[in-house]
Amino acid sequence: MRAWLPTALRGLLLLALLAFLVSPESFEPLLKPLVQQDAPAIYNHGSLLSLTLQHLRTVFIATAAATIIAIGLAILVTRPIGAEFLPLSRSLVNIGQTFPPVAVLALAVPAVGFGEKPTLIALFLYGLLPIFENTLTALTNLPRSVMEAARGAGMTGFQRLFQVELPLSLPVIVAGIRLSVVINLSTATIGSTVAAKTLGEVIIAGLQSNNLAFILQGGLIVGALAILIYDSLSGVEKLLTRRVGRR
């Protein structure tokens, strides 16, 4: 396959997404055939652009918080001081993954009420797991000879962590963040069932009024965002992997 083709496709996708968000009306003819006579083909209870930005904001805040906490926790349980927590943290991650996002979302409501907060909590908790798991995997599977050499060269625990362990783990950590973001982009739509302002609002409005165009535009915007973010984080990951010399 020609090398420029995927890049060109991505650029096209980004352009199409931006064009749709800035001027959704110009796409009306495309979506019109999907709806009944008088029904609107473009979401009309709010600006798609601002909903998209709010969607991204929610995901970004939750993922950023999850990244900091997850990496911190993974570092803690791989140090001698936190070693006692390592086995349990592994099984907690395993158990945590069995909690469906909807359940986390619904259970957060009694604690913090409706709106953006329960969504943030659910996304935070759900985003923690992949990042924690990946960081843990990376930190516990570093090449033995390299760690041995770092110790033998006289690096202190801090120096080993920041100069060797974290730089070498970075690609795997980024892969975890990528997974987390993509899951959260999709899960955030469910947040609209508890009145969070996300693109889920568009989809749910479509489900309620039987408007296929609404469902389609909401779903496609989220899908396009996910693909673009997934791709760019994959790029970052590849770059980092090459930098740590493992191709």
Place this chain on the structure above:
Amino acid sequence: MKIRFDKLGVVIALVAACGVFSSFAVLKPNRILQGQAQSILDALPSGMGWGLLLVLVMAGTAAVLRMTAWAKLIAAAAALLVLVLAMGYAATFLTPSGNSYARVSPASGFWLLLFAFALLAADAMTRLRPPPWMRILFLVIAAFGIGGVLMSGSWNGLSIMKEYSGRADVFWTEAGRHVMLALGSLAAAVAVGLPLGIFCHRFTALKDAVLNTLNLIQTIPSIALFGLLIGPLAWFAATVPGAANIGIRGIGAAPAFVALFLYSLLPVVANTVIGLAGVPREANDAARGIGMTDRQRLFDVELPLALPVILTGIRIVLVQNIGLATIAALIGGGGFGVFVFQGIGQTAMDLVLLGAVPTVAMAFAAAVVLDASIEMNFRVQNGARSA
């Protein structure tokens, strides 16, 4: 000798202490209104309250000290059992007699205590490193324990059980629907995904195209995919004769089933490909060398060796499907999601719990069973080395 403390135990004891000092149960005038929080000693007759505290302090002490994992597991199990029974008793104790509107629900203190001792049990279990069959045995014992408490009626005074008793029939129908959606779509995904994965492994040109397409499907948010399938299936039901008779309709279970199926394909296909690619070259060479046909090689060598990885894919799918099936309720597909979304709609949190708790329990049980079977498979392949 100096007494040595267990770091994790100290954390658990601190969480439990927070739980003891927070409210244990909440009494609400009806199922929707805000309630009045009650501490342990207010929520139980005084003798019983002190008794519960004593058991909790003893279990907390067991957590803090360095003891064998078995001792900790027994302490945790005892604390959990007493906690659950006390909650049931608190419900009958707090509800004013003759008032059928008042509701009693567990409050934050109860959840904290439950979390703390579940953590203790989980840690003890992790340290015991039980063999797969023992993990399943633990699961069965836990299931019987919970079943016993529920059947005994000791929880009948609690709000969540009142929500249940009002819709017992619907509950079991939706449970059946939920299982059907999660397991049925998994079965369909395995039936299609496994051959597709083998095909992708043999014809590498196809691999990227198939995996990329399946990856794309995963990026579409679940509620949108559920919604988008309504249209095509409605058209299908209307145009294909007989389709409507076997239950295919635009809304309901059919689009949910198809959506779950599509989501399930990626992990099944990807793990089949990864598993087959991970078969050691020497094994394949040896198989060819002794004159196996491609077909014999596939069934006698490649698939058995790839099985743990394929099972891991199936585990991911099953746990994910049990969770996602809750969303089916949004398009009339049924399942436990019905209660979750009704509960959110009516701001009746106990109704949300009625949907969410069984979903979590089901996903958890599925994960335990599949993990155990993966490990059994792995042990067979790797013999004593993996021990």
Place this chain on the structure above:
Amino acid sequence: MIEIDAITKTYDEIAVVDDVSMVIEPRTITVVVGTSGSGKTTLLRMINRLVEPTSGEIRLDGDDNRSMPAHELRRRIGYAIQGHGLFPHRTVAQNIATVPRLLGWEKPRMDAKVAELLTLFQLEPEIFGPRYPHQLSGGQQQRVGVARALAAEPNVLLMDEPFGALDPIIRAKAQDDLLAIQKHFGTTIVLVTHDMNEAFHLANKIAVMDKGKVVQYGPPVELVRAPTTDFVKTLIGDAERPFRLLSVANAAAAVEPGEAEGEPIQEDRSQQDALAALLWSGRDALPVVSVGGKPIGRIKLSTLLKRAARLQ
């Protein structure tokens, strides 16, 4: 000088290293040999405190090695391991400068040291300095690993099977390089291996370890002539004893005045090489020349045969 004094290390009540005492002279190469599980690596790792001993003491030039924090001690001791352990995310130059950077050297001094070491190991600094480890061959990676261990000019270099992952031809070259480097810097080297040929090739003194104990510690010749236990005997190999004796002595030591026909041998080659040349060419004697190529005498086959016998 490294003084190992009654060192013991136990794991779960089992002594991996059991009451070992030995003195390692400065500017020598000491090779510790033994089967896997004999405790040789543990002994080595106790010198730079990667493992802390259960009891006993190790002194470096008279100072207890616990008189400073472990990481500072390790910065003063070179350490090279099997599979090189290079940092994959750092260039060759950055890898070599690891310890100098930890010690806070000035940049020009670091750069000069990196260039010096790369040149010494026959790697062009401009070409190899900016490369990443995965862009090097196995032999080059191993050389960079040793260069890194020597970067802070340590008096002591510890090596744990440093050539274990190399193929025979590259390994022989790496061993010769090591001998040259040791002469150049005068470093005290302690090297762990299970390869007896390597031990005889490199060692001034060999320590044989068996089940946590040092069963014999002395010059290679002594091990061949007077093995203290059956284990040492087996390790050296009955059939190889005479050749091992010849392999640790220079041709120069067997020279006598006189002349001989044919291809000469250089005085710094081993007597084993001289014997091989004699047997292969079917001669009774061969001429010996100095490193400079000047004739200095001859070696007779009968002399070598006598030297290869147990008693002399």
